Amino acid sequence: MSSKITIIGAGSVGSTIAYNLSNNDLASEIVLIDINKEKVEGEVMDIVQGTSFRNPISIVAGDYEDAKDSDIVIITSGIARKPGQTRIELTQTNVNILKSITPQIVKEAPNALYIIVSNPVDIMTYVFTKISGLPENQIIGSGTLLDTARLRFGLSEHFEVAQKNIHAYVFGEHGDTSFVPWSCADVSGASLDDYAEMMRHLGKEPKPLDKAGMEEYVHKSGGIVIAKKGATFYAVSVAVCKLCGMLLSAYDSIATVSSVMHGEYGIEDVAISTLTLVGPNGVQGKVPLKLTDEEVAKLQKSANSLKEVISQIEL
Known part of the structure; x- marks a missing residue:
């Protein structure tokens, strides 16, 4: 199967998704994007060095323009809840992160199907639906x-x-x-x-x-x-x-x-x-x-x- 999947966020969830995708035949191209360039480069290097045991696949640490023509974009960006932080405070912080990401990725991959994983996932899915300008059928929250x-x-x-x-x-x-x-x-x-x-x-x-x-x-x-x-x-x-x-x-x-x-x-x-x-x-x-x-x-x-x-x- 020839498909391109872009993952936004190279934290534990995003990088593990990239690793799992590298071990199956769903994608021929994987792009991993994160604001922390050193982290994302390290994750990709670690993952790609294990792909000699499978059919060839492209895995790159990229920027938003590298997401062009993606079939699927997976958004995992966000921070975990800190001690003493209310649910509202966490939600607003992660919504703000999503608001900064959305126009950049939608510009490059307007036809992709988007999987929202960032928490609180239902609210993030709702926000992305409201601000992305994309048809609702293209937006799926990982939900329950x-x-x-x-x-x-x-x-x-x-x-x-x-x-x-x-x-x-x-x-x-x-x-x-x-x-x-x-x-x-x-x-x-x-x-x-x-x-x-x-x-x-x-x-x-x-x-x-x-x-x-x-x-x-x-x-x-x-x-x-x-x-x-x-x-x-x-x-x-x-x-x-x-x-x-x-x-x-x-x-x-x-x-x-x-x-x-x-x-x-x-x-x-x-x-x-x-x-x-x-x-x-x-x-x-x-x-x-x-x-x-x-x-x-x-x-x-x-x-x-x-x-x-x-x-x-x-x-």
Whole structure:
């Protein structure tokens, strides 16, 4: 596959995405851009020296003009939350960074599909949609793709079944107000309760599923990793590379990514994650999965929490 992917930001997440891309066949060209020239050059040198074990690929430490003709641009720039810093302060700082990046990259790659990874990702996706001037279908926030992966891992461990057989999702913001629409969760077409009963007939004894505990696991996983090793970047980079694969495929896929809502579930003018049809033409629209009234209320609450933050920042 011949495609060009540009990554803005060579921190832990951006450089790990570049490394993962260098080990698969999604891209023939990778451009890594960062304000810290020494850092980005070092990252590229380290990555490119391992590519002798694969088919030839171009990886460069570049500037914005090197992003010309990119098929995908991934934005990871931003800073982590500092001790004592409020969520609003962090959001404004990262929004300001995005506002400085956007005109420079959009000028060079106006036809690319953009994946927003920078946190808070839903707000950054919304801001980029508002300020970039690009059609909305070209803009995809990584959203709860990682949260969904964490959920499926947790359920896989619980039921002792391969993650590929689990269809369960995390909706809402990539944050504390996200939730699992359990009414739609299944294992190979069977509801979680039905699957547990089926396993008992096969001589297995799955433990009762603590749904609240599983949601807490999803919510707190990132914080636990950060407390133990300082940052999270492996799992999110795999999720983003998976999303790149969806965007470069021949057919559309369905994923929990963040995009601006236009009345779905009674929600307007905010970017949030629900099931979304994505593919070579970017975002094709939200998939109208039937939720319970309680689940719709949770989604609306999550959207309102994001709107409250947006109302307090300067776009």
